Amino acid sequence: xxxxxxxxxxxxxxxxxxxxxxxxxxxSAGNRLIAHPQVRELYPExxxxxxxxxxxxxxxxxxxxxxxxxxxxxxxxxxxxxxxLAEHITEELHHDDWLLDDLEVVGxxxxxxxxxxxxxxxxxxxxxxxxxxxxxxPVALLGHIAALEGHPPSPEMVDDLIAGTGYRRDAFRTMLAxxxxxxxxxxxxxxxxxxxxxxxxxSAVMGLSAIHTVHMYARAIEEILDEYExxx
Amino acid sequence: MxxxxxxxxxxxxxxxxxxxxxxxxxxxxxxxxSGELLDSVLGDDVGEDAKEAFRALFGDLTDEEVRLLARLxxxxxxxxxxxxxxxxxxxxxxxKF
Numbered sequence: 528x529x530x531x532x533x534x535x536x537x538x539x540x541x542x543x544x545x546x547x548x549x550x551x552x553x554x555s556a557g558n559r560l561i562a563h564p565q566v567r568e569l570y571p572e573x574x575x576x577x578x579x580x581x582x583x584x585x586x587x588x589x590x591x592x593x594x595x596x597x598x599x600x601x602x603x604x605x606x607x608x609x610x611x612l613a614e615h616i617t618e619e620l621h622h623d624d625w626l627l628d629d630l631e632v633v634g635x636x637x638x639x640x641x642x643x644x645x646x647x648x649x650x651x652x653x654x655x656x657x658x659x660x661x662x663x664x665p666v667a668l669l670g671h672i673a674a675l676e677g678h679p680p681s682p683e684m685v686d687d688l689i690a691g692t693g694y695r696r697d698a699f700r701t702m703l704a705x706x707x708x709x710x711x712x713x714x715x716x717x718x719x720x721x722x723x724x725x726x727x728x729x730s731a732v733m734g735l736s737a738i739h740t741v742h743m744y745a746r747a748i749e750e751i752l753d754e755y756e757x758x759x
Numbered sequence: 760m761x762x763x764x765x766x767x768x769x770x771x772x773x774x775x776x777x778x779x780x781x782x783x784x785x786x787x788x789x790x791x792x793s794g795e796l797l798d799s800v801l802g803d804d805v806g807e808d809a810k811e812a813f814r815a816l817f818g819d820l821t822d823e824e825v826r827l828l829a830r831l832x833x834x835x836x837x838x839x840x841x842x843x844x845x846x847x848x849x850x851x852x853x854x855k856f
Contacts, residue, residue: 536812536815536816540816541816541817541819544816544817545824545828548773548828548831549828549831550852552831553852553853553854554851554852556853557851557852557853557854560853561853573853577853577855580855580856581855581856584856619856622855671856672856674854675854675855675856676856678851678852678854679851679852679854679855680851680852680853680855681851683851684851684853701855702853702855705855705856706851709855709856712856727819727821728821730819731819731820731821731823731824734820734824735823735824735827738824738827738828738831739827741854742831744852744854748853
């Protein structure tokens with residue numbers, strides 16, 4: 528990681544554009560899920576997949592923070608990253624528990640969800656972050672966070688899901704909360720990205736991380752849809 | 760595509776870029792001379808403003824990013840189905856962190 532980037536466009540703009548290049552796949556998969564004739568059956572499966580991702584958010588940030596703190600004395604990016612992650616951990620605590628509460632509303636018990644093995648796709652989505660954190664640079668995690676917090680569900684999307692599934696509104700508390708909270712988190716994240724003395728390689732690994740996250744999340748949704756292909 | 764019949768310059772640039780990086784030889788050349796290559800790929804079909812914006816955003820892509828985008832390039836070409844005003848647009852998805 529030798530050279531600091533020229534400021535031809537902001538680091539956050541470049542990251543946003545990289546995400547925008549691939550986000551259509553996730554938008555499309557989500558729209559297909561919402562419009563699916565069996566969305567009532569699909570929604571708990573989507574919630575399980577979402578839980579597989581969300582349960583890893585705080586542990587991932589703890590891993591990123593620990594690695595950033597270990598590098599902080601000799602690495603300015605890590606030195607700035609560690610306090611951001613420390614603060615964001617507090618903002619994301621127990622969101623996986625919220626989702627388990629929502630799942631109970633649709634008839635899935637906590638023990639059932641926690642006992643079920645996550646798919647290889649969910650493992651690959653999250654697992655890549657551990658690789659980049661420990662074997663390259665913890666700044667990669669910002670790409671993952673940007674991808675997931677940058678395009679939260681809209682309130683209208685949640686309303687469509689409520690109407691389509693027929694579940695009670697309290698089965699959607701996690702989605703509704705993220706629709707409200709994530710835009711603020713996204714703005715904070717992009718401020719941090721622009722404050723870091725990033726090299727071209729830091730930007731690249733954030734971009735790879737974000738693109739990978741979007742791609743794998745879309746694939747995870749597609750895999751749910753595939754199981755109901757005969758009903759579409 | 761909003762209300763326009765013609766795609767915006769940005770979307771034309773994106774489609775040309777996606778098509779170009781589908782070619783392994785173009786990809787291999789990209790990291791070494793991205794600015795020159797973007798100019799060549801975008802040609803005269805895209806205005807200078809759009810070219811400049813494109814170079815600023817994508818001129819620094821690394822080999823690995825270009826390879827990953829090439830593998831996913833069908834989603835890039837499908838970008839116009841979401842919204843043409845890319846950076847300013849909020850595309851809601853079902854993703855959560």
